[in-house]
Amino acid sequence: MFSKACEYGIRAATFLASCSETGERKNLKQIAEACDAPEAFTAKILQILSKEDLISSIKGAFGGYEISTHKLKDIKLSHIVKAIDGDNIYKGCGLGLAQCNEKKPCPLHFQFKSIRDELKIMLESTSLWELAHELKDGTALLKR
Amino acid sequence: MFSKACEYGIRAATFLASCSETGERKNLKQIAEACDAPEAFTAKILQILSKEDLISSIKGAFGGYEISTHKLKDIKLSHIVKAIDGDNIYKGCGLGLAQCNEKKPCPLHFQFKSIRDELKIMLESTSLWELAHELKDGTALLKR
C-alpha cells in the first residue's frame, strides 16, 4: 500500500506529534528508536517532512524535531502521504493504465472507485492529533 | 497498490478470459500487444499464472495460452493477485508493523480495517468472467 519510507514517515510524525503536545523536542536517534526504523533512512524522511513544513527541524546542540502545537489538528495523514509517496495512491488507475476514467474505464475502474474514495476520505480526515492521542492513551502502539 | 507485474497479470488474464470464452487461444505476442505490456516481462508473469494453474499454456507450434471456460467464473481477482503479489495487501499492517491486530493495534489499524476488508471482498468476489465481459461489451478498455 504505502512505501516503506511512507510507513516510517507516518510512524515518525505520529510519535513526534505525541511528544510535541507536551513540548518535548526529540532528536533523530530518539525518533528512530521509538518508531523501530533505521536511523539514517529516517533522517532522510524527516528532511522531506521538514521541507514540506509538516514538522520543524532545529539544528545544533539540543536541536531536534518538533511539530507546532497549533498545527497538530490541521496536519492530516494525506499531507504526510502526499509528501512522501505522492498522490498516485488515489489518483492512479488500479491496473496502471495511463488514462482511465468514467468515460473510458479499465475493467476494474468502478470496483476500485469506492475503495479509493474511502481511502482518500480516511487519509484526508485523520489528523496527526488523533493518531498521537491513540499513542498517549495506550490504545495503540508503534513498535512490536 | 498492486505491483507492475500484478497489473500486467490482471490485464493479461482479463484479455485471455475474454478470448477463451469463444475458444480463441492467444500467444505471448498477442497478449502483450493487447495489454500494452512488455513482451518478455509478460512471459514471466504468464509463467506464474500457468504454474498456479490459473491459465493453461500450450507449448509448440500453434500453442499459446488459454483459460478453461468452466473456470472463468471461479477464478477471482484475489487468485491472480495472491499468485503474483502475495496476500500482504489485505493481511499486512498499514504502517508495516510486524505484529498489529485488534489487541495490539497500530494507530491506524481500525481506520484501515474497513478499507482493507472492502478491498478483500472486492477481489474475492470479482471474477475473470465478469471483467472479460466488460471488455467484450466495450464498457471497458485495456489500452489507451
Place this chain on the structure above:
DNA sequence: TTTAATTCAGATAACCTTGTCCGATTAATT
C-alpha cells in the same frame, strides 16, 4: 572560543522489481 550535539546534503552501497536475452524444449506441419 572551543567543544559537543545536532541537522543537512551528497555520495554510495545493497537490495528488490522491472525488463531483456537466449538457448533448450515442445509440438504441429510439411
Place this chain on the structure above:
DNA sequence: AATTAATCGGACAAGGTTATCTGAATTAAA
C-alpha cells in the same frame, strides 16, 4: 526427418527503493 512456431528456464541488465556513511553547517553550552 526437417522446419517452424511456440513456451520454459536461467542468466543478466536497468532502474528504483531502501539503507548507510561522511563531511559540512549550525547552534547551545562550557
